[in-house]
Amino acid sequence: MTGVYVSSRDxxxxxxRTDAIADYYQRASALSIQEAKKKGKYAFLIETLFRNxxxxxxxxxxxxxxxxxxxxxxxxxxxxDGHIVWNQGxxxxxxxxxxxxxxxxxxxxxxxxxxxxxxxxxxxxxxxxAAVAVNGMHYTGMxxxxxxxxxxxxxxxDSPNLVPQNQAMVGAVVAGILMSFFALALAINDLxxxxxxxxxxxxxxxxxxxxxxxxxxxxxxxxxxxxxLREKSKSGKHSKNNKKIIQLRLSxxxxxxxxxxxxxxxxxxxxxxxxxxTRIPSSNQKYxxxxxxxxxxxxxxxxxxxxxxxxxxxxxxFHKRNLPTDQALPxxxxxNVV
Amino acid sequence: MTDDTHTYQLxxxxxxxxxxxxxxxxxxxxxxxxxxxxxxxxYMSISPKLFGPNAELAIIAILLxxxxxxxxxxxxxxxxxxxxxxxxxxxxxxxxxxxxxxxLVAVIxxxxxxxxxxxxxxxxxxx
Numbered sequence: 001m002t003g004v005y006v007s008s009r010d011x012x013x014x015x016x017r018t019d020a021i022a023d024y025y026q027r028a029s030a031l032s033i034q035e036a037k038k039k040g041k042y043a044f045l046i047e048t049l050f051r052n053x054x055x056x057x058x059x060x061x062x063x064x065x066x067x068x069x070x071x072x073x074x075x076x077x078x079x080x081d082g083h084i085v086w087n088q089g090x091x092x093x094x095x096x097x098x099x100x101x102x103x104x105x106x107x108x109x110x111x112x113x114x115x116x117x118x119x120x121x122x123x124x125x126x127x128x129x130a131a132v133a134v135n136g137m138h139y140t141g142m143x144x145x146x147x148x149x150x151x152x153x154x155x156x157x158d159s160p161n162l163v164p165q166n167q168a169m170v171g172a173v174v175a176g177i178l179m180s181f182f183a184l185a186l187a188i189n190d191l192x193x194x195x196x197x198x199x200x201x202x203x204x205x206x207x208x209x210x211x212x213x214x215x216x217x218x219x220x221x222x223x224x225x226x227x228x229l230r231e232k233s234k235s236g237k238h239s240k241n242n243k244k245i246i247q248l249r250l251s252x253x254x255x256x257x258x259x260x261x262x263x264x265x266x267x268x269x270x271x272x273x274x275x276x277x278t279r280i281p282s283s284n285q286k287y288x289x290x291x292x293x294x295x296x297x298x299x300x301x302x303x304x305x306x307x308x309x310x311x312x313x314x315x316x317x318f319h320k321r322n323l324p325t326d327q328a329l330p331x332x333x334x335x336n337v338v
Numbered sequence: 339m340t341d342d343t344h345t346y347q348l349x350x351x352x353x354x355x356x357x358x359x360x361x362x363x364x365x366x367x368x369x370x371x372x373x374x375x376x377x378x379x380x381y382m383s384i385s386p387k388l389f390g391p392n393a394e395l396a397i398i399a400i401l402l403x404x405x406x407x408x409x410x411x412x413x414x415x416x417x418x419x420x421x422x423x424x425x426x427x428x429x430x431x432x433x434x435x436x437x438x439x440x441x442l443v444a445v446i447x448x449x450x451x452x453x454x455x456x457x458x459x460x461x462x463x464x465x
Binding site for chain 1: 453454
């Protein structure tokens, strides 16, 4: 594992966003055959499953704390004729149950499901473990309480700050349903945003795919795209403007006759977005199959040998304009190569 | 325990117990499923979203803390019936509204922190 795993501040604290997935597959691919033979068959898997346990335990501690704090605040909120005597040993046991079960659930969620993301049973087991954490803690915590009354009965006033138990149950169920619908609405809204962004990425990838000079295979180009976008998002983590620009670096140059800028104001180098030039395939002959062409229609594109620099395409909306191919480019819309 | 104190006879009716188990399981499963969306969200953390991954964490915290824990707690508490030992009378139980909602807020906040302590570390380092 030497040299493969680069520890950084990110990986130190990383709970695991999908960095862990990328990290796992990166390490798995970087692991050479000899090294895999030296180690056992499952050694790498086990090492992956049990690495970086500190943030995991921290998250489990926080969540168990949430369960326990909620439960005991809810018990303290009870008002009845008498008071509660607590058994401290059982309280400690309930906290321990919550802690162990929530850490186990988080381990499945953050470690096992990262490696086996398609196993639905793991998700069910995880939910069952979380339910065990909550329920076990709850009923153990209830067993810790002894409800005591004295001979002098206290008459509870009918105040608006007090809710009877049945109404509290109905209110909790209604609030739970409302919270579920609220979460559903939020999730759908967020999924919409995610779909938008994915559609944009797929559009950029499609533009790469129709590039006839793109010799790299799709997986590699996807990885390059992902890396570029990842760097972009890391550098501009807290600025929204940076996230709005999707830029792709194409590995192969384009010929000058293939791309033209349609908007004159976008042709300048000193653009407001910076380093973004919009160049589009202007002649729609490239994309309309003609019977005279041999093979695929995009094979008609004639490459130009010089111009080895990279080209950057911004994520602006491209407007196709029908221009004759032999028409000379205007001086203002000359091809700018970054 | 002095002589003038008596313990209640705690009876637990089974229907709310089963209901509370079901609620907590459903809430937890919804949270786990939403977590996959959170993963996708942070995988594609490049482009503008309507909400960021933290909104996903908030959804998860509401589902796990609000539904699976808080709702389950009060449904489960409704199973307990307090009976005096000497007379066959049920003692009524009330809840204070302020503490009830305080517990809801506390569990949601703690679940939000617990899902990703990275956020807390980052917030502490940036402030």
